[in-house]
Amino acid sequence: MKIMASAREVFGNVLMELGRKDHSIVALNADLSSSTKTSIFAKEFPERFFNMGIAEQNMMAAAAGLATTGKKVFASTFAVFATGRVYDQIRQSIAYPRLNVKIVATHGGITVGGDGASHQMLEDIALMRVLPNMTIIIPADAVETDRVIRYIVEHEGPSYIRLPRTKSPVLFSDDYTFEPGKGHVISEGDDVTIMAIGLLVDRAIDAAKLLKNKGISAGVVNMSCVKPIDRELIIECAGKTGAIVTAEEHSIIGGxxxxxxxxxxxxxxxxxxxxxxPDVFGESGESEELMTKYGLTVEDIARKAERALERKAVMC
Amino acid sequence: MSDIQKTYNEELNQTIKDLEEKARIIRQHVIEMIHEAGSGHPGGSLSAADILTALYFYIMRHDPKNLNWPERDRLVLSKGHAAPALYAALAESGYFPVEELITLRKLGSRLQGHPSMRHLPGIDMSTGSLGQGFSAAIGIALGGKLDRKDYYVYAILGDGEIEEGSIWEAAMSASHYNLDHLIAFLDRNRLQIDGRTEQVMSIAPVKEKWEAFGWNVIEINGHSIHEIIRAVDRAKTSEGRPNIIIAHTVKGKGVSFMEGSVHFHGKAPNDEQYQIAMRELRGKGVRP
Incomplete structure (x- = not known):
């Protein structure tokens, strides 16, 4: 039985804890503080929390202005509003002037569930990836979320962190350390390498077990730091296994x-x-039903791994 | 009138004369820069020239030798396309050599087409995409309030710019957070690229809109240095409310054929127009 934990809760708690020591941390929200868990920070430090109302454009550009005064600014809302709705504010006022704004978005991906396509952000990584100066990290579990928030608070510059709505299995132990710009090799494999982010990391680990039963040696890498991406590790894995499967809760385009x-x-x-x-919008449904319908299950990963091996065999 | 009052008035009159002279120099730089660049926005630069002059050479607390002075007043040119006027004011203030002005818009220049804080010293916020600088100014004012500093944040908005929806998000938040150290100028020159503001998109009633959003509204002639200074003095007495100074201006002010002309919103003068404009701005041989 897997232990489940909420990355959102962890984010809210760590932010509050860091806020005690570091008075330059401020948090902005757009009427979703209880959902994004910045309410935990708000309760402890009401003077350093600014609810900007249902007005994300103003929130993002105001976050940029606050950053010019030396604040470490956390701006949070759902991923769909934190990126697509405010792409131009992020581009012009945060990324271009390289300001110290940490966009921590929750409710990323299709596991948003019942709210449907309007709230299921599947293009956020694509939108943020094309922006110069932007750091993008998608933690794989609650433990990594803790480490990433602690890292990002000290990181100087624009960043985008995406967290899921749902609780997710705890993958890492207390001694886990996050290395920015590095992929994290969870297990080595000789035949194929599975590189995953977010909720797909847990599934990739299970897929590797499934493959092992079939006699296939699959390595698993957590690529939580999507930008800057660990080029060396990707090249190394390509050299070692010659077959790579990527797995993500995001559009197949741009992620x-x-x-x-x-x-x-x-x-x-x-x-x-x-x-x-695939290149389609999502729909309402239970998270797990959606993950199955849109091809993000353990079996889907294993199947793609086998297909990669078949293609590799033809090539050789 | 007491002697002290008399001396004060005389000094103020002299200051205003000096500032008017400075504004004329700023306008000459604007025309030179845009002519040299072959592109840019003369109309809106000239309409905001007196406001920028009063701010940089009289009103604002700033020090070109101490860029990161935490107590300094900030200025966000939310209508970033008026960059030439801002650059001229910064150069004349001593932030960078005046000779550098003519590099505007050229490859490798620190004077980007729109203000970039990572390129040029003295720029408090990168702007260019309309509406956003105003929100950034609100963020700066929030930071100042949080740090219990008493610096003022000035923002210059275009009247066409307030068609951007986010302006009103920002307006709402500034009064919600009682940002009385925020002083915005609305450069009400009544023209935007496609024509008269009221023709492109009705923005009237401007004063009532800002009042309804909880702002302290002051209306002035935006080409009167004296009125600009007095308006800021008044704004500084406001408690708990953000301030907007609706500055009635003339687009292209100071150059006869640019005044009130949509044509020169975003177009450089040709060589002949440049000569005429410079002759007009130099006036009585004030500057060779």
Whole structure:
């Protein structure tokens, strides 16, 4: 039985804890403080919390202004409003002037569930990836979320952190350390490498077990730091297994899959399969039903791994 | 009138004369820069020239030698396309050499087409995408309030700019957070790229809109240095409410054929127009 934990809760608690020591931390929200858990920070430090109302554009550009006064600014709302709705504010007022704004978005991906396509953000990584100066991190569990928030508070510059709505299995132990710009090798494998982010990391670990039963040695890498991406590790894995599967709760366009593909084609071309949401909008449903319908299950990852191996065999 | 009052008035009159002279120099720089660049926005730069002059050479507390002075007043040119006027004011203040002004818009220049804080010293916020600078100014004012500093944050908005929806998000938040150290100028020159503001998008009644959003509203002639100074003095007495000074201006002010002309919103003068404009701005041989 897996232990489940909420990354959102962890974010709220860690932010509050860090806020005690560091008085330059301020948090902004757009009427979703209870959902994003910045309410925990707000309760402790009401003077350093600014609810900007249902007005995300103003929140993001005001966050930029606050950053110019030396504040470490956390701006939070749902991923769909934290990126798409305010893309221009992020581009012009945060990324271009390289300001110290940490966008921590919750409710990323299709696991948002019942709210449907309007609230299921599947393009956020794509939108943030194209922006110069932007750091993008998608933690895989609550433990990594804790480490990432502690890292990002000290990181100087624009960043985007995406957290899920749902609780997720705890994957890492207390001694886990997050290394910015580095992929984290969870397990080594000789035949194929599965590179995953967010909720898909847990599934990738299970897929590797499934594959092992079939006699296939699959390595698993947590690529939580999507930008800057760990080029060296991708090239190394390509050299070692010659077959890579990427797995993400994001559109197949512009996300982890294409980030890895870009490194591969320019450095070490090899077979790649992508587990991602096809180029369609989501719909209402239970999180797990949606993950199944849109091809993000353990079995989907294993199947893609086997397909990668078949293609590799043909190539050789 | 007491002697002290008399001396004060005489000094003020002299200050205003000096500032008017400075504004004329700023306008000459604007025309030179845009002519040299071959592109840019003369109309809105000239309409905001007196406001910027009064701010940088009289009103604002700032020090070109101490860029990160925490107590300094800040200025956000939310209508970022008026960058040439801002650059001229910064150069004349001593933030960078005046000779650098003519590099505007050229490859490798620190004087980008729209203000970039990472390129040029003295820029408090990068702007260019309309509406956003105003929100950033609110963030700066929030930071100042949080730190219990008494610096003022000035924002200059275009009248076309207030068609942006986020302006009203920002307006709401500034009064919600009682940002009385925020002083915005609305450069009400009544023209935008496609024509008269009221023709493109009705923004009237402007004063009532801002009042309804909880702002302290002051209306002035935006080309009167004296009125600009007095308006800011009045704004500084406001308690608990953000301030907006609706500055009635003339687009292209100071150059006869640019005044009130949509044509020169975003167009550089040709060589002949440049000569005429400079002759007009130099006036009585004040500057060779």
């Amino acid at each position: 982890l899959g294409e980030a890895v593909a870009s490194v591969l084609v320019q450095n070490a071309p090899c077979i790649q399969e992508m587990v991602a949401i």
